[in-house]
Amino acid sequence: MSLSTETFTDICIANTYPEKSQPLSKQLNLSICSESNIEQWLDWVNDKKDSTLKLALCSKKQGPVSIDFLSGKKAHRRQFGGGKGQPLVRAMGQLEQGVPKIIDATAGMGGDSYVLASLGFKVQMIERSPIVAALLNDALTRAIQSLDADLPAELQESIQNLSLVNANSADYLLNNQPDVDVIYMDPMYPEKKKKAAAKKEMQALQQLVGPDLDSEKLLEAALKTAKYRVVVKRPKGADPVYCALNNIQPSSNISSPNTRYDIYVIKALKASGQL
Numbered sequence: 001m002s003l004s005t006e007t008f009t010d011i012c013i014a015n016t017y018p019e020k021s022q023p024l025s026k027q028l029n030l031s032i033c034s035e036s037n038i039e040q041w042l043d044w045v046n047d048k049k050d051s052t053l054k055l056a057l058c059s060k061k062q063g064p065v066s067i068d069f070l071s072g073k074k075a076h077r078r079q080f081g082g083g084k085g086q087p088l089v090r091a092m093g094q095l096e097q098g099v100p101k102i103i104d105a106t107a108g109m110g111g112d113s114y115v116l117a118s119l120g121f122k123v124q125m126i127e128r129s130p131i132v133a134a135l136l137n138d139a140l141t142r143a144i145q146s147l148d149a150d151l152p153a154e155l156q157e158s159i160q161n162l163s164l165v166n167a168n169s170a171d172y173l174l175n176n177q178p179d180v181d182v183i184y185m186d187p188m189y190p191e192k193k194k195k196a197a198a199k200k201e202m203q204a205l206q207q208l209v210g211p212d213l214d215s216e217k218l219l220e221a222a223l224k225t226a227k228y229r230v231v232v233k234r235p236k237g238a239d240p241v242y243c244a245l246n247n248i249q250p251s252s253n254i255s256s257p258n259t260r261y262d263i264y265v266i267k268a269l270k271a272s273g274q275l
């Protein structure tokens with residue numbers, strides 16, 4: 001995984017495991033923690049079940065947050081999340097020649113990417129925060145290391161369907177013009193005052209990266225790159241992401257109780273001359 005040069009919130013790395021913290025401090029250009037009065041920091045936490053060390057984003061408010069593809073919430077969502085019938089999956093569409101290749105341009109904690117990967121889609125995750133990307137990289141590395149004959153074939157396939165890049169997706173798409181069918185985006189929206197408490201993972205992300213105020217730029221880059229469709233996840237009732245390019249609007253959407261997936265069909269936009 002190559003590293004993005006964007007700068008982010010000041011957090012430090014605990015020196016609990018110097019053999020791990022020193023190289024990560026160099027890689028992410030973050031200092032080793034020297035005082036106790038800090039808001040968020042990175043550390044390795046021990047998984048009591050299998051004694052593996054996991055890189056975690058820690059804070060006094062939420063406790064450690066790490067990513068796990070093979071157990072915990074993501075495994076639960078894979079098993080019980082509704083399979084191919086769930087709105088996220090239906091929003092990706094179908095191609096005559098097989099399942100579409102996907103870029104998840106806002107990978108975050110990898111939840112949506114993993115659902116798609118576990119249903120057979122090849123998913124390239126792109127995340128611009130080097131810290132979030134380091135958490136994803138740690139989870140992916142651990143999952144790849146545990147790929148052995150004992151792991152069920154469908155779990156092995158899910159992990160092999162995932163890859164990761166640390167970059168700003170708008171720049172990455174425009175500079176590399178990847179061959180991709182669907183580009184998926186789930187930008188962070190500004191926190192609502194009266195909203196029910198976000199899940200622990202999302203709270204940690206909100207504190208770390210804040211709202212994404214440049215989704216417009218990413219949508220434009222995605223529309224210029226995807227071959228089949230762009231899908232944008234929005235909260236129920238929110239406006240579509242504004243698109244300065246011909247004021248393009250979603251072609252259709254798929255709704256679930258709290259979420260709407262706005263779908264931009266590339267063929268239709270090209271046929272109407274908007275793209």
Ligand SMILES: C[S@@+](CC[C@H](N)C(=O)[O-])C[C@H]1O[C@@H](n2cnc3c(N)ncnc32)[C@H](O)[C@@H]1O
Binds near residue numbers: 110127132186188212
């Ligand atoms: C709401 S979270 C995504 C959550 C994700 N769908 C999941 O299931 O865990 C949004 C993430 O997208 C990242 N992001 C936003 N804009 C981006 C961009 N232009 N390029 C890369 N990452 C971006 C943010 O840093 C944040 O981690």
